[in-house]
Amino acid sequence: MTRQPGLDVPAPVRVLMVMEATIGGTKRHLLELATGLHKLGCEVSIACPRIRNESHGDTSFWDDASGAGIPVIELPMERGVWSPTNLVAVRHLAVLLRRHRYDVVHAHSSIGGAVTRIAAQIVPRSMRPKVVYTPHGFAFLAGSAVRRNMFRLIERLLGLVTDRMIAVSPTEADVAVEHGVVPRDRVVAIPNGIDPSVMPGPEHRDDVRAREGWGDAPVVMTVARMTPQKDPGTWLRVAARIAAACDDVRFVWVWGGDQQEMVKAEATRLGLGGRIDFLGYREDARELVSASTVFLLTSRFEGLPYVLVEALAMQVPVVATDVTGTRDVVRHGVTGLLAPVEDVEALAAHVLSILDDRERGVAIGLAGKQDVEDRFSIAQMVSHTLETYRDVLHSGSNGR
The missing domain is CATH 3.40.50.2000 (Glycogen Phosphorylase B;)
Known part of the structure; x- marks a missing residue:
């Protein structure tokens, strides 16, 4: 220079x-x-x-x-x-x-x-x-x-x-x-x-839910490419465990990818066909996340996942695998919950603990929003x- x-x-x-x-x-x-x-x-x-x-x-x-x-x-x-x-x-x-x-x-x-x-x-x-x-x-x-x-x-x-x-x-x-x-x-x-000021606020939640047909049902969702890195197989097995314990929960996957057809077939095999929506790529993904109940990410590794930072900024409780990058975003027990890679039982238990205790979910969401504003500029x-x-x-x- x-x-x-x-x-x-x-x-x-x-x-x-x-x-x-x-x-x-x-x-x-x-x-x-x-x-x-x-x-x-x-x-x-x-x-x-x-x-x-x-x-x-x-x-x-x-x-x-x-x-x-x-x-x-x-x-x-x-x-x-x-x-x-x-x-x-x-x-x-x-x-x-x-x-x-x-x-x-x-x-x-x-x-x-x-x-x-x-x-x-x-x-x-x-x-x-x-x-x-x-x-x-x-x-x-x-x-x-x-x-x-x-x-x-x-x-x-x-x-x-x-x-x-x-x-x-x-x-x-x-x-x-x-x-x-x-x-x-x-x-x-x-x-x-990220810029938290451009994230959708809770005032849009009801409109998004009505538009998507979710109503008042709990929604567990992710925004992730369907690739081995994101481990969609584990995500679906976690969803199946949650579905068995909670009969009104819905599941939403935004994005596609190399394993798309295999993922859809596995969802059907696990009995999730009528309870999971594969939405593909959506320009309004942030709005969808803001209206969800829990954000679930089952990656095998990450750099630093934007989707988790944005979910926290929108006060959505996060459950994720304890891997590189993710553990820098999520403070276990404070701004979200972490579990080992492929640990279906632990991941499902974390999600269910938030679904069963909505006040805890709200507290985690508020802590996550503040943490993002402090650390991710x-x-x-x-x-x-x-x-x-x-x-x-x-x-x-x-x-x-």
Whole structure:
């Protein structure tokens, strides 16, 4: 980063953000971070696919980013690790980095992170930007032993050419260090932030319930992609246990994904067919969450889940698995309840305890709202990220 002649203030930081996963929480994070940095004077551009190759229903990222005044460069990428498309993306991205001479290239999620860090090594050292990487959840935390070991090795190798890692939660930063991805002095935790003022308030609850046909029934819901990371099988088994104990509860799943047909078939097998609504992608997901009784998330791992932060901001009690990222959001017994991964009995018992004691649910909801306002600010997320960029630009090369 150079200084403008005759001025005491540094020149604007020129940042290229790269991401393949243009949906869900990573989409939210990138849009809010890019627009926030832009408002602080950074010159921000985004390189990403026009549409992600997944059945999810959300194709709005490109238009949203462009509408916010952020230049968007089409860079086709795919989820498959060994996809030929990603190899082509490496070459195209290397050309972009040489041509535009960015100060920082900030990669998001595993595919964007791999493509970016390999591309940066192709660029001559004198033209190479500083490389910052945000995992948004490590893929090596779930799956078979072979899969975990492969992804851990990839992250360790790419960690050698990463100037700074920004973890979206303290526990994600701890995982990076414990698994040898990067040393402690090259990782910083900057939690995701939200704007509580845009969350739907309780005054909309009755209208939403009437519109959706829920009436006064207790509603247990989630907003999650139907992928192995979110463990929909456990979610459905928990729902079946709750349904057996509470005959008026309804279940709602917002979003789709790779396992959609399998999930629907399993719901039917478990006898949930008449009591669960699969709504697919919904623009009004926040309103639906605000009108629910309990928010249930059964992830195997997370970065820092926006859906939980938003549920807490809307005073909805949360029950979730005690995993990386989630335990940074939910304070067990205070702002929600946690249970081990795949522990159907414990998760169901937690949900039923809230359904049986509505006053406790209200108290948890109020505590959650206050906690979010205290700890998860967009302004802090953006300013701390800019501080990290400036620090890595002034500190020289750490990872190479």
